[in-house]
Amino acid sequence: MAQFEEVSQKSKLHPKPEGLTLQYGTAGFRTNAKHLDHIMFRMGLLATLRSKKTKSTIGVMVTASHNPEEDNGVKLIDPMGEMVTEVWEGYATQLANAEQDSLLKALKDVIEKEDISMSEPASVYVGKDTRPSSASLSQAVLDGVSSLGGKTHDYGLVTTPQLHYMVCCCNTNGCYGSPTVEGYYQKLSQAFLQLTQNAPNRTDDQKKLLVDGANGIGALKMREMEPFLRSELQVVLSNDGSSGKLNHLCGADYVKVQQKAPQGVCMATGERCCSFDGDADRIVYYYTDSKGRFHLLDGDKIATLISTYLKELLTQAGLNLQIAVVQTAYANGSSTRYLEDVMKVTVCCTKTGVKHLHHAAQEYDIGVYFEANGHGTVLFSKAAQKQILELVKDQNTNDERKRAVKILENTVNLINQTVGDAISDMLVIEAVLAIRGMSVQDWDAIYTDLPNRQLKVTVSDRRVINTTDAERKAVTPEGLQEAIDSLVKKYKNARSFVRPSGTEDVVRVYAEADTQESADNLAHEVSLAVYRLAGGVGDEPKPL
Numbered sequence: 156m157a158q159f160e161e162v163s164q165k166s167k168l169h170p171k172p173e174g175l176t177l178q179y180g181t182a183g184f185r186t187n188a189k190h191l192d193h194i195m196f197r198m199g200l201l202a203t204l205r206s207k208k209t210k211s212t213i214g215v216m217v218t219a220s221h222n223p224e225e226d227n228g229v230k231l232i233d234p235m236g237e238m239v240t241e242v243w244e245g246y247a248t249q250l251a252n253a254e255q256d257s258l259l260k261a262l263k264d265v266i267e268k269e270d271i272s273m274s275e276p277a278s279v280y281v282g283k284d285t286r287p288s289s290a291s292l293s294q295a296v297l298d299g300v301s302s303l304g305g306k307t308h309d310y311g312l313v314t315t316p317q318l319h320y321m322v323c324c325c326n327t328n329g330c331y332g333s334p335t336v337e338g339y340y341q342k343l344s345q346a347f348l349q350l351t352q353n354a355p356n357r358t359d360d361q362k363k364l365l366v367d368g369a370n371g372i373g374a375l376k377m378r379e380m381e382p383f384l385r386s387e388l389q390v391v392l393s394n395d396g397s398s399g400k401l402n403h404l405c406g407a408d409y410v411k412v413q414q415k416a417p418q419g420v421c422m423a424t425g426e427r428c429c430s431f432d433g434d435a436d437r438i439v440y441y442y443t444d445s446k447g448r449f450h451l452l453d454g455d456k457i458a459t460l461i462s463t464y465l466k467e468l469l470t471q472a473g474l475n476l477q478i479a480v481v482q483t484a485y486a487n488g489s490s491t492r493y494l495e496d497v498m499k500v501t502v503c504c505t506k507t508g509v510k511h512l513h514h515a516a517q518e519y520d521i522g523v524y525f526e527a528n529g530h531g532t533v534l535f536s537k538a539a540q541k542q543i544l545e546l547v548k549d550q551n552t553n554d555e556r557k558r559a560v561k562i563l564e565n566t567v568n569l570i571n572q573t574v575g576d577a578i579s580d581m582l583v584i585e586a587v588l589a590i591r592g593m594s595v596q597d598w599d600a601i602y603t604d605l606p607n608r609q610l611k612v613t614v615s616d617r618r619v620i621n622t623t624d625a626e627r628k629a630v631t632p633e634g635l636q637e638a639i640d641s642l643v644k645k646y647k648n649a650r651s652f653v654r655p656s657g658t659e660d661v662v663r664v665y666a667e668a669d670t671q672e673s674a675d676n677l678a679h680e681v682s683l684a685v686y687r688l689a690g691g692v693g694d695e696p697k698p699l
């Protein structure tokens with residue numbers, strides 16, 4: 156077929172280095188950008204097949220999110236804006252690793268297995284972050300799509316959640332919104348402005364928010380969006396990409412893992428600040444107190460704030476909808492205890508990766524999901540949205556119910572339900588704080604985090620570590636879990652687990668305990684166990 160001939164010819168311009176194998180990780184392929192040209196071309200091919208199969212538009216985002224600037228990666232977006240399914244992740248790995256002369260065979264295998272009609276049209280939306288390598292890599296994606304005869308829409312520089320939003324808008328024929336960057340700003344800002352009308356008389360200080368843009372795409376898009384917010388949010392933007400390096404000493408991942416303020420943000424005592432990550436799908440908040448102590452409000456605190464607010468609104472509106480919170484093993488023990496014991500909401504735990512949390516959250520009327528690293532959103536089931544809309548239209552409700560349900564309706568519109576979205580989450584948090592008249596300190600006081608520490612250990616092959624029980628227990632290598640168990644016993648209120656990262660070539664270690672010193676010591680001792688039992692490379696981990 157002529158189509159395959161075209162693929163064969165074009166793929167020679169994007170050759171695979173012989174012997175190089177890469178795995179589809181937590182959020183797609185991710186490694187040093189110099190290894191990715193063939194991957195991008197092939198993901199263009201795969202997205203085209205996925206589009207033909209689903210008869211829908213598919214998204215391909217070129218980004219390595221929180222990774223250093225020299226890395227890059229690709230995230231595939233399914234029709235409703237969710238992550239691509241696990242079966243297709245498998246196809247992605249097969250296509251990525253097929254040697255040059257067996258690429259067509261690998262492609263035909265997918266076509267056959269999925270019974271794809273090649274005469275179907277295909278449409279692929281492409282976006283990219285601000286990394287220097289993203290321009291040529293996104294061109295490789297476009298080449299892949301066109302070589303199989305698919306149509307492309309190149310959105311250029313957009314945040315990852317913006318591209319998820321576009322894909323969903325397109326496949327719902329505009330029901331979710333208009334598939335343009337302007338449409339995104341309009342939808343979110345209108346909902347935000349409606350919500351903040353419920354909090355009149357806020358001072359300029361209350362409207363002020365310091366935003367660390369991680370020197371990435373989030374900063375550019377925040378600048379574009381600012382006029383739409385009509386000063387109801389007064390953003391002071393730092394790390395806007397004009398001088399610093401992407402994610403370097405700044406951004407949500409740095410702030411969360413280091414538990415300290417990013418460089419380049421000039422924060423006064425008590426001021427409310429937040430950081431985006433490199434593709435603006437994560438956010439964390441923080442401030443420093445009068446003693447100079449740094450306070451982090453991470454994904455767990457965000458989930459608690461939003462679910463408390465939604466629960467209160469449901470009660471006021473008289474709506475009987477079940478709220479659940481989905482977390483991962485990284486969730487601070489205090490947050491889980493607060494949600495279960497005080498708020499009495501259902502809490503469930505999944506493996507790391509928003510795709511897992513997203514699916515779990517879909518099981519409930521309202522599923523609030525956040526990873527501790529600040530990646531998350533809220534899903535409202537179709538039935539829940541219908542009930543909210545019906546109540547909005549109901550003429551016989553009293554004023555309190557009417558107000559509550561109107562706020563709920565605007566909150567649904569403000570949330571990007573396709574995926575975690577730093578900009579949307581930020582506006583939700585700002586609206587919640589405004590409506591409830593809370594300061595960042597009031598929010599922080601809802602519960603106190605257990606001290607915790609995250610470390611990374613480099614091993615020769617991180618795949619030797621296999622886990623179970625939503626990554627809370629290591630199954631291999633032999634003896635590792637026993638070692639962790641006996642270390643944890645030495646400390647009060649302690650917990651620790653290890654897992655191979657799906658975005659970086661490291662093993663992640665998490666520990667929490669009653670004091671920071673204990674959490675640090677436990678994390679160090681567990682790191683040593685990983686180093687010794689899982690084939691550590693380089694110097695032995697040193698105490699903190």
Ligand code: G16
Pocket residue numbers: 181182219220221222432436437507508509510526528530655656657658659663
């Ligand atoms: C990605 C995923 C997140 C995950 C993070 C770290 O985030 O989307 O769900 O928590 O990687 O994953 P890992 O610990 O496996 O490296 P991002 O923001 O980098 O795309």
